[in-house]
Amino acid sequence: MKEFLLNIDRRIIFIFVALGVIIPALTSFNLPINPTPNVQSIYDTIEEVGKENGTVLISFDYGPGSMPEVQPMALSVLRHCFKRNVKVVGMCLWPQGVGLAQQAFDTTSKELDAEYGSDYVFLGFKTGFQSVVVSMGHDFHGTFPQDLPGNNTTELPVTKNIKGLADFDYVLCLAAGNTPDGIWIPFGQERYKFKFGLGCTAVMAPDQFPYLQSGQMNGMMGGLAGAAEYETLVQASGTATEGMRPQSVVHLIIIFFIILGNVMYFLYGRPKGGTQ
Amino acid sequence: MLFLRRTLPLIIAFAVGLIGILVFYIPHSGAQSLEYELTKWDRIVAAFALALGIYSLMRLHWGRVRRQQAGWAYSFLVFVGFTVMFIFAIYNDGHGPFNPQVADSGPFVWMFNNVQVPADATMFSILAFFIASAAYRTFRARTPEAAILLVSAIIVMIGRVPIGGLISDSIPELSQWLMAVPNLAAKRGILLGVSLGIVATSLRIIFGIERSYLGGGEE
Numbered sequence: 001m002k003e004f005l006l007n008i009d010r011r012i013i014f015i016f017v018a019l020g021v022i023i024p025a026l027t028s029f030n031l032p033i034n035p036t037p038n039v040q041s042i043y044d045t046i047e048e049v050g051k052e053n054g055t056v057l058i059s060f061d062y063g064p065g066s067m068p069e070v071q072p073m074a075l076s077v078l079r080h081c082f083k084r085n086v087k088v089v090g091m092c093l094w095p096q097g098v099g100l101a102q103q104a105f106d107t108t109s110k111e112l113d114a115e116y117g118s119d120y121v122f123l124g125f126k127t128g129f130q131s132v133v134v135s136m137g138h139d140f141h142g143t144f145p146q147d148l149p150g151n152n153t154t155e156l157p158v159t160k161n162i163k164g165l166a167d168f169d170y171v172l173c174l175a176a177g178n179t180p181d182g183i184w185i186p187f188g189q190e191r192y193k194f195k196f197g198l199g200c201t202a203v204m205a206p207d208q209f210p211y212l213q214s215g216q217m218n219g220m221m222g223g224l225a226g227a228a229e230y231e232t233l234v235q236a237s238g239t240a241t242e243g244m245r246p247q248s249v250v251h252l253i254i255i256f257f258i259i260l261g262n263v264m265y266f267l268y269g270r271p272k273g274g275t276q
Numbered sequence: 277m278l279f280l281r282r283t284l285p286l287i288i289a290f291a292v293g294l295i296g297i298l299v300f301y302i303p304h305s306g307a308q309s310l311e312y313e314l315t316k317w318d319r320i321v322a323a324f325a326l327a328l329g330i331y332s333l334m335r336l337h338w339g340r341v342r343r344q345q346a347g348w349a350y351s352f353l354v355f356v357g358f359t360v361m362f363i364f365a366i367y368n369d370g371h372g373p374f375n376p377q378v379a380d381s382g383p384f385v386w387m388f389n390n391v392q393v394p395a396d397a398t399m400f401s402i403l404a405f406f407i408a409s410a411a412y413r414t415f416r417a418r419t420p421e422a423a424i425l426l427v428s429a430i431i432v433m434i435g436r437v438p439i440g441g442l443i444s445d446s447i448p449e450l451s452q453w454l455m456a457v458p459n460l461a462a463k464r465g466i467l468l469g470v471s472l473g474i475v476a477t478s479l480r481i482i483f484g485i486e487r488s489y490l491g492g493g494e495e
Binding site: 250 | 308311312314315316318319322323326375376377379380385388389392393394395396397399400401404405407408409411412413415416417426429430433434436437438439441442448452455456459460463464467
């Protein structure tokens with residue numbers, strides 16, 4: 001028994017994690033979700049932009065691997081924007097973001113009767129990372145002469161008055177890589193001084209706190225928890241809110257195994273026979 | 277040949293690197309126009325680099341298929357996946373390659389939504405299982421520093437999910453404090469160090485001291 005607890009087979013841990021995901025996902029119990037100040041700040045900014053009938057730029061810089069965490073943020077923010085008559089311009093610095101952004105626009109525009117061209121525009125992907133951002137700061141229409149379906153951006157109601165990045169009332173980056181701290185902040189926000197917010201995967205969130213404190217970023221949604229907080233604020237419960245149940249249980253399971261591992265380690269020392 | 281292989285790339289790196297830095301800080305309209313022009317060049321180079329990347333990937337996997345190395349069937353699948361997606365991208369839902377990309381219908385979008393999205397999401401979700409197993413095996417309070425890290429990690433893990441607030445209101449607050457104060461201080465220190473390293477490496481490349489990007493071929 002002692003040896004077993006010192007070196008639990010990983011398949012047993014996998015079964016616990018699987019049950020920790022499946023059972024809470026199939027049952028319905030509600031957990032209280034309290035928005036943190038960082039998420040509230042993004043919500044408040046979009047409310048302010050809505051009062052001025054302003055325009056938000058959303059950069060969809062993530063792929064299918066991070067879709068479960070970041071896509072609920074995209075859906076919630078788009079719902080919020082369309083409800084408050086905030087015009088949205090979408091773009092991607094990651095090629096895989098195009099399909100996911102299109103899905104998010106299709107879903108939310110149908111739900112809230114948002115019209116392409118007058119309520120939102122999708123520019124698609126452009127290669128070049130920092131060059132795209134610097135170029136957009138100089139000349140928006142020169143960088144994106146056409147949107148994804150091939151319309152001229154100088155003629156679309158949402159984009160015709162945008163000359164550069166500074167003309168956006170808010171820029172929100174939904175990211176799963178280094179585009180916020182590697183590209184949007186040093187080459188965009190720091191030069192063109194627009195308000196900047198971030199939605200990112202949980203693993204990225206700790207790296208972004210210096211930019212929050214410096215004011216280069218005014219808000220952040222971190223991981224599925226951040227997405228669930230935004231869903232709570234816009235009062236549209238979705239996959240992130242539902243995901244909080246399995247995530248809470250799995251966190252408790254992991255903590256249980258960490259504590260068990262440490263208790264056994266201090267009682268009986270290092271396990272013999274290596275790991276399985 | 278030596279001039280083309282070594283001297284010319286060094287001259288280009290020096291000139292473009294120096295101009296790139298200078299125009300970033302000079303607000304004069306001439307400098308700004310030059311910077312805008314350089315971003316266009318960079319995007320064109322990036323597009324060619326993409327083509328070069330595809331060639332490199334295909335060459336690598338073709339070598340594995342040809343030699344029938346262990347796991348060569350996976351390399352063969354790279355060709356199948358690439359060819360299928362390439363044909364669907366050219367087909368562009370019947371609009372052809374010279375029209376804007378159709379992003380809401382067609383076989384390319386279908387393959388993305390029904391193959392790449394679930395496959396990628398599945399790969400990522402497997403992490404949860406391995407993290408749980410790895411945390412049990414390796415997260416041990418062997419030293420006082422490891423014990424502090426362990427306690428902090430447990431507080432953040434509970435504080436970042438709603439169940440933490442149910443246990444006590446102070447757990448999410450403590451979790452937020454850990455992220456916004458000690459974590460921030462450590463991250464800022466690392467960030468400053470990394471940034472200074474990037475500046476130093478960039479200057480070494482611009483002034484031709486660091487030449488590994490030229491490749492390791494014979495001179």
